[in-house]
Amino acid sequence: MTIAAAMFAALGGPLHAxxxxxxxxxxxxxxxxxxxxxxxxxxxxxxxxxxxxxxxxTARITTPEGAELIISQLNGSSVCGTEDCPVRVLRDGKLVYDDSGCRYTEDYFVNSSMNTLFMCDFAVPTVAENAK
Known part of the structure; x- marks a missing residue:
């Protein structure tokens, strides 16, 4: 089961638009x-x-709390695999995710609280683990 599928199941079904x-x-x-x-x-x-x-x-969005969320993907044959590319997520200038995500940015979205980024089959938090 993919991370996104697991999150969908935990949330009681697929996320709606x-x-x-x-x-x-x-x-x-x-x-x-x-x-x-x-x-x-x-x-x-x-x-x-x-x-x-x-x-x-690069996409920039303001969360409901007023934080600036930046999602950026580096794309090119020297850095991407067949389906994934490097992705960085910054929240108010602090790096909170630095790994890979799917290469199809048209399939990127955040949940209504903007605490989770969905990238095709990837789902990652957009908040630091130690944030309160």
Whole structure:
């Protein structure tokens, strides 16, 4: 069972459109200050070495509590697998997720509390584990 399927079951069934917010991704320049800030310290200067072959997709959204949530995907053959790419999630500038997610950003959405990001079959928290 996938993580998303397990969460759907735990929530009593699939999430309905009214319970979710789709993300609108922008396609900023790979060398923009915002992109560099999100992806700093990523794998031995991968961005600098392969900038001409990389894309980045970034969505920004404000949570009901007023926190800024940034979801960013680095995309390119040198960093992605067949179905997943590196994804970083920042909440108010703090990195809360730094791993992989599906490459299809059109299938990204957050739940109504914006505490969970769904990426195809991936479901990850958008809050730090030690946050109160």
């Amino acid at each position: 009214a319970d979710t917010t789709p993300l609108k991704f922008e396609h900023p320049a790979i060398d923009s200050a915002a992109t560099v800030g999100i992806w700093k310290s990523y794998g031995d200067d991968e961005i600098a070495k392969n900038a001409d072959r990389l894309d980045v997709f």
